[in-house]
Amino acid sequence: MKGIVFPGDRSAVLKEFPEPVPGPGEVVLRIRASGMCGSDLHFYRGSVDFAAGDGVIQGHEPCGEVHAVGPGVGEAMARVGQRVMVHHYWGCQACRRCRAGWPQMCETAPAKTMAVTAHGGHAPYALVPAHTLLPLPDELSYRAGAAIGCGTGTAWGGIKRLGDISDTTTVVFGQGPVGLSATMFAAAMGARVIAVDIDAARLRRARAFGAHETLDPAGTDLVAAVGELTRGRGADVVLETSGRAGQDALSVLGTFGRACFLGLPGQVSFSAEQHYKKQWTLMTSWTMSTIEQARCADFAVAHRLPVDDLYSHAWTLDQAAEAYAWFDRQADGKGVFEFTD
Incomplete structure (x- = not known):
């Protein structure tokens, strides 16, 4: 064969x-x-x-x-x-x-x-x-x-790591197959999903998979846009599936927010001194x-x-x-x- x-x-x-x-x-x-x-x-x-x-x-x-x-x-x-x-x-x-x-x-x-x-x-x-x-x-x-x-199971695994996401504003970075799957699952679980990608076609597909809002970071101030959509509170939940938007993911995360990083290479860094009062929960997930x-x-x-x-x-x-x-x-x-x- x-x-x-x-x-x-x-x-x-x-x-x-x-x-x-x-x-x-x-x-x-x-x-x-x-x-x-x-x-x-x-x-x-x-x-x-x-x-x-x-x-x-x-x-x-x-x-x-x-x-x-x-x-x-x-x-x-x-x-x-x-x-x-x-x-x-x-x-x-x-x-x-x-x-x-x-x-x-x-x-x-x-x-x-x-x-x-x-x-x-x-x-x-x-x-x-x-x-x-x-x-x-x-x-x-x-x-x-x-x-x-x-791929789809990886999105599921990340969401299960995050816990209950119903009635949250969930931002999904990257709308490739894993990100689209995350958008699909999160919407089905009762989250208000904001899909982020630089590709217009992928953002259109995200709408079809349940995204309530879509944002293109190439032409948008993400912090301002997510702030406007959340009355200044920021995202409750973030899933980063692209492996390239770790810092953007943290920038839109609100207080007591939960973030899960799925994408590779996925470089993420932050200062505890600057962010410890935000009470974040940050995690990774693998399949x-x-x-x-x-x-x-x-x-x-x-x-x-x-x-x-x-x-x-x-x-x-x-x-x-x-x-x-x-x-x-x-x-x-x-x-x-x-x-x-």
Whole structure:
């Protein structure tokens, strides 16, 4: 079979790999949709901090159906033909973090990560441990399951870190796929959402995903604009998803405000002496737990959220070079590789 690899020079190359065979405790997933995530671009561009190597199949947002199961995998864990999402990390399964559903924070050894230290989903088939699978609700498409597996799930994870955001003014910085997902969730939870981005098309999409107000920082005094929209109080909640607006995020945060920083590289600095009276709560968030991934999917179903609409482009595997050249421009929505019979 063919899979997409990144040599690290802004190219996406198809390379031949053997079809996987499941060992004990493993399953082979037939990929139906494999999402393109913003973090892919670190590997695509060859960032020294994100070195996957060109021998690893990319794609850490896979979704599909169980194709084959290995020894020891009972029907309670996985059955052939089952529609599933994947939690794309796996650890020791024994430490307190793994048992709590956070294998990416395994305390005994570095976690395995799809598209970094294990083959990912930009191929017709993927091999994963059975315990990484989560049922895909019948109401959700494979596209939606792929998005929830990382990008959309990352937005959900950040919001869950922040706690109850109903009846708040929430400012979401960046309206790429993660930011749009955050806007969608926050609006569905009862927040008044102010979406911030420098791209007019993304701001229009933010309105469609529930944003009540939109602001372009390139031509707007953000502090003044947010102040006007909040009667001078500032934002109750801020999510920074772009990785480039950390200081702007802090500048609009009101007293007793809560801010969560999701985007990379995400440089943020502040003086405690200048700001300690504001009683802020500042935090970071990294993807989500297995438990929250399932809850995210259930929430999307219960609120009939338009997760599929996050995607603006769909590609076949043979279009890998074209797809990532487009994605590298970061001027549109989310992309997905789709596989049919």
